[in-house]
Amino acid sequence: MCMLVNTSDGPVHRNKSLVMVPMDSPGIEKVKKIRKIGMNSSDTGLIYFDNVRVPQRYRIGEEGQGFVYQMQQFQEERLWAAASSIEPMEDCIAQTIEWAQQRNMFGATLADQQWVQFKLAELKTEVEALRALTYRACDLHVQGEDVLELASMAKLKTGRLTRQVADTCLQFWGGMGFTLENRVSRLYRDGRLGSIGGGADEVMLGILAKTMGIAKRPPRG
Numbered sequence: 001m002c003m004l005v006n007t008s009d010g011p012v013h014r015n016k017s018l019v020m021v022p023m024d025s026p027g028i029e030k031v032k033k034i035r036k037i038g039m040n041s042s043d044t045g046l047i048y049f050d051n052v053r054v055p056q057r058y059r060i061g062e063e064g065q066g067f068v069y070q071m072q073q074f075q076e077e078r079l080w081a082a083a084s085s086i087e088p089m090e091d092c093i094a095q096t097i098e099w100a101q102q103r104n105m106f107g108a109t110l111a112d113q114q115w116v117q118f119k120l121a122e123l124k125t126e127v128e129a130l131r132a133l134t135y136r137a138c139d140l141h142v143q144g145e146d147v148l149e150l151a152s153m154a155k156l157k158t159g160r161l162t163r164q165v166a167d168t169c170l171q172f173w174g175g176m177g178f179t180l181e182n183r184v185s186r187l188y189r190d191g192r193l194g195s196i197g198g199g200a201d202e203v204m205l206g207i208l209a210k211t212m213g214i215a216k217r218p219p220r221g
Protein backbone atom coordinates (compact mmCIF):
# COMPACT_ATOMS: atom_id res chain seq x y z
CA MET A 1 0.00 0.00 0.00
CA CYS A 2 1.19 3.51 -0.76
CA MET A 3 0.45 5.56 2.35
CA LEU A 4 0.68 9.24 3.22
CA VAL A 5 1.84 9.21 6.84
CA ASN A 6 2.99 11.72 9.43
CA THR A 7 6.74 11.24 9.86
CA SER A 8 7.39 14.22 12.15
CA ASP A 9 5.59 16.67 14.42
CA GLY A 10 6.15 19.66 12.15
CA PRO A 11 3.57 21.86 10.38
CA VAL A 12 0.79 19.87 8.67
CA HIS A 13 1.98 20.49 5.11
CA ARG A 14 5.60 19.54 5.90
CA ASN A 15 5.31 16.63 8.32
CA LYS A 16 4.10 13.97 5.86
CA SER A 17 5.92 11.43 3.73
CA LEU A 18 4.80 8.89 1.14
CA VAL A 19 5.73 5.36 2.22
CA MET A 20 5.30 1.97 0.56
CA VAL A 21 4.01 -0.50 3.15
CA PRO A 22 4.09 -4.25 2.30
CA MET A 23 0.70 -5.59 3.31
CA ASP A 24 2.21 -8.74 4.85
CA SER A 25 4.19 -6.70 7.40
CA PRO A 26 3.80 -7.67 11.09
CA GLY A 27 1.20 -5.49 12.83
CA ILE A 28 -1.15 -5.16 9.85
CA GLU A 29 -4.61 -6.60 10.40
CA LYS A 30 -7.10 -6.68 7.52
CA VAL A 31 -10.24 -6.61 9.63
CA LYS A 32 -13.03 -6.77 7.06
CA LYS A 33 -14.14 -5.86 3.57
CA ILE A 34 -16.63 -3.05 3.47
CA ARG A 35 -19.60 -3.59 1.13
CA LYS A 36 -20.24 -0.74 -1.27
CA ILE A 37 -23.05 0.38 -3.58
CA GLY A 38 -20.68 0.22 -6.57
CA MET A 39 -17.06 -0.14 -7.68
CA ASN A 40 -17.24 -3.76 -6.67
CA SER A 41 -14.16 -4.81 -8.62
CA SER A 42 -12.07 -2.68 -6.24
CA ASP A 43 -12.03 -3.80 -2.62
CA THR A 44 -12.40 -1.33 0.23
CA GLY A 45 -11.62 -2.53 3.73
CA LEU A 46 -11.00 -1.74 7.36
CA ILE A 47 -7.30 -2.16 8.12
CA TYR A 48 -5.52 -1.73 11.47
CA PHE A 49 -1.85 -0.76 11.78
CA ASP A 50 -0.20 -1.56 15.10
CA ASN A 51 3.47 -0.52 15.39
CA VAL A 52 4.15 -1.48 11.77
CA ARG A 53 7.78 -0.86 10.84
CA VAL A 54 9.23 -0.49 7.33
CA PRO A 55 12.80 0.32 6.21
CA GLN A 56 13.53 3.95 5.33
CA ARG A 57 14.26 2.90 1.74
CA TYR A 58 10.51 2.27 1.31
CA ARG A 59 9.94 6.03 1.53
CA ILE A 60 9.09 7.65 -1.82
CA GLY A 61 11.12 10.81 -2.46
CA GLU A 62 12.09 13.26 0.26
CA GLU A 63 10.95 13.05 3.86
CA GLY A 64 8.38 15.76 4.65
CA GLN A 65 7.44 16.26 0.97
CA GLY A 66 4.57 13.75 0.97
CA PHE A 67 1.83 16.37 1.02
CA VAL A 68 3.42 18.19 -1.93
CA TYR A 69 3.76 14.93 -3.91
CA GLN A 70 0.17 14.04 -3.09
CA MET A 71 -1.11 17.40 -4.34
CA GLN A 72 0.91 16.98 -7.56
CA GLN A 73 -0.45 13.46 -8.00
CA PHE A 74 -3.99 14.76 -7.59
CA GLN A 75 -3.71 16.78 -10.83
CA GLU A 76 -3.14 13.60 -12.83
CA GLU A 77 -5.71 11.63 -10.83
CA ARG A 78 -8.33 14.31 -11.52
CA LEU A 79 -7.46 14.46 -15.22
CA TRP A 80 -7.64 10.66 -15.31
CA ALA A 81 -11.04 10.77 -13.61
CA ALA A 82 -12.31 13.10 -16.33
CA ALA A 83 -10.71 11.25 -19.25
CA SER A 84 -11.84 7.82 -18.07
CA SER A 85 -15.45 8.95 -17.58
CA ILE A 86 -16.10 10.08 -21.15
CA GLU A 87 -16.30 6.63 -22.77
CA PRO A 88 -18.65 5.15 -20.11
CA MET A 89 -20.95 8.16 -20.50
CA GLU A 90 -20.96 7.83 -24.29
CA ASP A 91 -21.64 4.12 -23.93
CA CYS A 92 -24.51 4.82 -21.55
CA ILE A 93 -26.11 7.22 -24.04
CA ALA A 94 -25.55 4.83 -26.97
CA GLN A 95 -27.04 1.89 -25.07
CA THR A 96 -30.02 4.00 -24.12
CA ILE A 97 -30.61 5.06 -27.74
CA GLU A 98 -30.53 1.39 -28.74
CA TRP A 99 -32.95 0.50 -25.94
CA ALA A 100 -35.30 3.39 -26.74
CA GLN A 101 -35.41 2.44 -30.43
CA GLN A 102 -36.47 -1.10 -29.53
CA ARG A 103 -38.93 -0.28 -26.78
CA ASN A 104 -42.38 -0.17 -28.33
CA MET A 105 -45.17 1.64 -26.58
CA PHE A 106 -48.61 2.42 -27.99
CA GLY A 107 -47.66 2.16 -31.66
CA ALA A 108 -44.38 4.06 -31.46
CA THR A 109 -40.99 3.55 -29.89
CA LEU A 110 -39.67 5.34 -26.83
CA ALA A 111 -37.10 6.96 -29.14
CA ASP A 112 -39.95 8.58 -31.08
CA GLN A 113 -40.71 10.78 -28.08
CA GLN A 114 -39.20 14.21 -28.66
CA TRP A 115 -38.53 14.58 -24.91
CA VAL A 116 -36.29 11.50 -25.05
CA GLN A 117 -34.54 12.69 -28.22
CA PHE A 118 -33.85 16.15 -26.78
CA LYS A 119 -32.61 14.87 -23.41
CA LEU A 120 -30.17 12.48 -25.08
CA ALA A 121 -29.02 15.17 -27.50
CA GLU A 122 -28.38 17.52 -24.60
CA LEU A 123 -26.42 14.91 -22.65
CA LYS A 124 -24.23 14.12 -25.66
CA THR A 125 -23.53 17.85 -26.05
CA GLU A 126 -22.47 18.07 -22.40
CA VAL A 127 -20.16 15.07 -22.78
CA GLU A 128 -18.50 16.68 -25.81
CA ALA A 129 -18.01 19.90 -23.82
CA LEU A 130 -16.36 17.88 -21.02
CA ARG A 131 -14.16 16.16 -23.59
CA ALA A 132 -12.96 19.54 -24.92
CA LEU A 133 -12.17 20.77 -21.39
CA THR A 134 -10.37 17.52 -20.53
CA TYR A 135 -8.31 17.50 -23.75
CA ARG A 136 -7.29 21.13 -23.21
CA ALA A 137 -6.27 20.47 -19.60
CA CYS A 138 -4.30 17.35 -20.60
CA ASP A 139 -2.62 19.18 -23.46
CA LEU A 140 -1.42 21.97 -21.15
CA HIS A 141 -0.38 19.45 -18.48
CA VAL A 142 1.75 17.55 -21.00
CA GLN A 143 3.36 20.89 -21.95
CA GLY A 144 4.36 21.29 -18.29
CA GLU A 145 1.86 24.02 -17.36
CA ASP A 146 0.06 24.28 -14.03
CA VAL A 147 -3.46 22.94 -14.64
CA LEU A 148 -4.77 23.13 -11.09
CA GLU A 149 -7.77 25.18 -12.17
CA LEU A 150 -8.66 23.27 -15.34
CA ALA A 151 -8.13 19.84 -13.75
CA SER A 152 -10.36 20.85 -10.82
CA MET A 153 -13.04 22.08 -13.23
CA ALA A 154 -12.85 18.86 -15.26
CA LYS A 155 -13.11 16.73 -12.11
CA LEU A 156 -16.07 18.75 -10.81
CA LYS A 157 -17.91 18.57 -14.13
CA THR A 158 -17.16 14.86 -14.48
CA GLY A 159 -18.73 13.93 -11.15
CA ARG A 160 -21.85 15.95 -11.80
CA LEU A 161 -22.29 14.98 -15.45
CA THR A 162 -21.80 11.27 -14.76
CA ARG A 163 -24.64 11.43 -12.26
CA GLN A 164 -26.82 13.37 -14.69
CA VAL A 165 -26.17 11.04 -17.63
CA ALA A 166 -26.64 7.85 -15.60
CA ASP A 167 -29.79 9.08 -13.85
CA THR A 168 -31.44 10.43 -17.01
CA CYS A 169 -30.67 7.29 -19.01
CA LEU A 170 -31.73 4.96 -16.19
CA GLN A 171 -35.13 6.67 -16.14
CA PHE A 172 -35.61 5.85 -19.84
CA TRP A 173 -34.92 2.18 -19.14
CA GLY A 174 -37.93 2.12 -16.83
CA GLY A 175 -38.14 -0.93 -14.59
CA MET A 176 -35.20 -2.55 -16.36
CA GLY A 177 -33.12 0.47 -15.35
CA PHE A 178 -33.65 -0.44 -11.72
CA THR A 179 -32.14 -3.90 -12.26
CA LEU A 180 -28.51 -5.00 -12.35
CA GLU A 181 -29.01 -6.44 -15.87
CA ASN A 182 -27.54 -3.50 -17.81
CA ARG A 183 -24.51 -1.21 -17.86
CA VAL A 184 -26.62 1.91 -17.34
CA SER A 185 -27.47 1.00 -13.75
CA ARG A 186 -23.82 0.11 -13.21
CA LEU A 187 -22.78 3.65 -14.23
CA TYR A 188 -25.48 4.96 -11.87
CA ARG A 189 -23.82 3.10 -8.96
CA ASP A 190 -20.13 3.24 -9.90
CA GLY A 191 -20.33 6.79 -11.20
CA ARG A 192 -21.61 8.12 -7.87
CA LEU A 193 -18.07 7.87 -6.52
CA GLY A 194 -16.95 10.54 -9.02
CA SER A 195 -18.37 13.38 -6.91
CA ILE A 196 -16.72 12.01 -3.74
CA GLY A 197 -13.38 10.26 -4.45
CA GLY A 198 -10.20 12.11 -5.40
CA GLY A 199 -11.58 15.22 -3.68
CA ALA A 200 -15.33 15.83 -3.37
CA ASP A 201 -17.19 18.32 -5.57
CA GLU A 202 -17.13 20.84 -2.73
CA VAL A 203 -13.35 20.48 -2.44
CA MET A 204 -13.06 21.24 -6.18
CA LEU A 205 -15.27 24.29 -5.70
CA GLY A 206 -13.04 25.36 -2.79
CA ILE A 207 -9.93 25.11 -5.01
CA LEU A 208 -11.64 27.08 -7.78
CA ALA A 209 -12.76 29.77 -5.34
CA LYS A 210 -9.07 30.17 -4.43
CA THR A 211 -7.66 30.08 -8.00
CA MET A 212 -10.33 32.63 -8.99
CA GLY A 213 -9.24 34.87 -6.10
CA ILE A 214 -12.66 34.82 -4.41
CA ALA A 215 -11.62 32.86 -1.32
CA LYS A 216 -8.57 33.56 0.78
CA ARG A 217 -5.79 30.97 0.73
CA PRO A 218 -5.10 29.70 4.28
CA PRO A 219 -1.65 30.58 5.63
CA ARG A 220 0.81 27.73 5.02
CA GLY A 221 2.03 26.21 8.33
Ligand SMILES: Cc1cc2nc3c(=O)[nH]c(=O)nc-3n(C[C@H](O)[C@H](O)[C@H](O)COP(=O)(O)OP(=O)(O)OC[C@H]3O[C@@H](n4cnc5c(N)ncnc54)[C@H](O)[C@@H]3O)c2cc1C
Pocket residue numbers: 036039044193196197198199200201202203206
Ligand atom coordinates in the same frame (compact mmCIF):
# COMPACT_ATOMS: atom_id res chain seq x y z
C1 LIG B 1 -14.50 3.35 -3.21
C2 LIG B 1 -13.51 4.34 -2.64
C3 LIG B 1 -12.18 4.25 -3.00
C4 LIG B 1 -11.26 5.16 -2.48
N1 LIG B 1 -9.96 5.02 -2.82
C5 LIG B 1 -9.04 5.82 -2.24
C6 LIG B 1 -7.65 5.65 -2.52
O1 LIG B 1 -7.27 4.76 -3.29
N2 LIG B 1 -6.77 6.46 -1.90
C7 LIG B 1 -7.18 7.43 -1.04
O2 LIG B 1 -6.35 8.16 -0.51
N3 LIG B 1 -8.48 7.62 -0.76
C8 LIG B 1 -9.41 6.84 -1.33
N4 LIG B 1 -10.74 7.02 -1.04
C9 LIG B 1 -11.10 8.07 -0.09
C10 LIG B 1 -11.74 9.27 -0.78
O3 LIG B 1 -10.76 10.03 -1.45
C11 LIG B 1 -12.49 10.10 0.26
O4 LIG B 1 -13.58 9.31 0.71
C12 LIG B 1 -12.99 11.42 -0.32
O5 LIG B 1 -11.90 12.27 -0.65
C13 LIG B 1 -13.90 12.17 0.66
O6 LIG B 1 -13.29 12.26 1.90
P1 LIG B 1 -14.04 11.75 3.21
O7 LIG B 1 -14.65 10.41 2.93
O8 LIG B 1 -13.08 11.87 4.32
O9 LIG B 1 -15.24 12.75 3.37
P2 LIG B 1 -15.26 14.07 4.24
O10 LIG B 1 -13.98 14.81 4.10
O11 LIG B 1 -15.74 13.71 5.61
O12 LIG B 1 -16.39 14.90 3.47
C14 LIG B 1 -17.77 14.48 3.54
C15 LIG B 1 -18.54 15.39 2.62
O13 LIG B 1 -18.47 16.72 3.13
C16 LIG B 1 -18.47 17.64 2.07
N5 LIG B 1 -17.27 18.47 2.16
C17 LIG B 1 -15.99 18.06 2.33
N6 LIG B 1 -15.15 19.12 2.37
C18 LIG B 1 -15.92 20.23 2.22
C19 LIG B 1 -15.67 21.63 2.17
N7 LIG B 1 -14.42 22.11 2.27
N8 LIG B 1 -16.71 22.46 2.00
C20 LIG B 1 -17.98 21.99 1.90
N9 LIG B 1 -18.27 20.68 1.92
C21 LIG B 1 -17.28 19.81 2.08
C22 LIG B 1 -18.49 16.83 0.77
O14 LIG B 1 -19.82 16.74 0.28
C23 LIG B 1 -18.00 15.47 1.19
O15 LIG B 1 -18.48 14.44 0.37
C24 LIG B 1 -11.68 6.15 -1.57
C25 LIG B 1 -13.04 6.23 -1.23
C26 LIG B 1 -13.95 5.34 -1.75
C27 LIG B 1 -15.40 5.47 -1.34
